[in-house]
């Protein structure tokens with residue numbers, strides 16, 4: 001594949017919203033944004049062998065991080081992970097730059113399928129790809145997406161605002177993502193925008209590393225602790241299915257698997273009650289515990305027993 005041909009191909013699919021004055025094809029994109037708003041910027045990298053293994057591809061790692069996937073899966077996931085990060089700030093994803101390093105001898109067909117799946121996912125969420133870079137080299141396939149998000153007059157929600165007494169809520173159900181949802185998940189952008197618009201969220205994160213580890217990030221940044229109610233954690237059907245294979249409990253999978261890309265957030269318990277009374281979102285939302293002044297993460301079992309849990313989950317090495 002010749003890069004020149006690929007870029008010509010990409011230009012044909014450019015969709016240029018009105019805030020983009022110059023898109024793909026120049027040295028840099030030019031954008032014009034409303035001055036009064038706030039913007040969030042995020043970048044996320046996916047590396048073959050570390051974050052995904054392609055079907056029929058070389059398996060250079062001793063330990064496959066996830067099940068094997070197609071190039072379309074990879075494109076979708078690369079875009080969706082970034083959108084999920086913008087969602088976790090309570091903002092709307094808008095413009096993307098895509099940088100790709102292809103292994104030498106990559107065929108045009110594969111490169112096109114990768115782009116089409118990124119573009120399709122972007123379109124579903126109202127994101128426009130307005131530039132980037134492609135190279136080829138001796139390394140594995142590497143995709144790096146930089147995404148701009150808009151706060152739309154709202155306050156971006158950080159990890160550092162959790163307060164003692166806050167209710168801890170989570171969307172969807174957790175665990176067992178390796179059985180498929182780590183590729184097919186829906187970034188919770190609409191949900192995050194709705195929540196940020198209608199409720200005073202104190203802190204929020206998307207679950208990429210696992211419930212206990214990502215909650216740990218909130219606790220650390222907010223300088224607080226938490227108590228989780230064991231019986232209330234929404235354990236997914238896949239967590240149960242996986243537990244039959246691994247011998248670990250479904251709860252363990254829900255706490256540590258990661259790549260759920262659900263929203264984990266905290267707010268005043270009265271606000272939480274108001275929301276839970278009539279959750280208008282299309283996804284279930286569950287109250288799973290409370291923020292405490294006392295440091296550390298504790299799990300309370302049905303009989304009231306407390307055990308300390310060490311934040312753990314999937315960390316890329």
Ligand SMILES: [Mg+2]
Nearest residue numbers: 085088206208
């Ligand atoms: Mg994140």
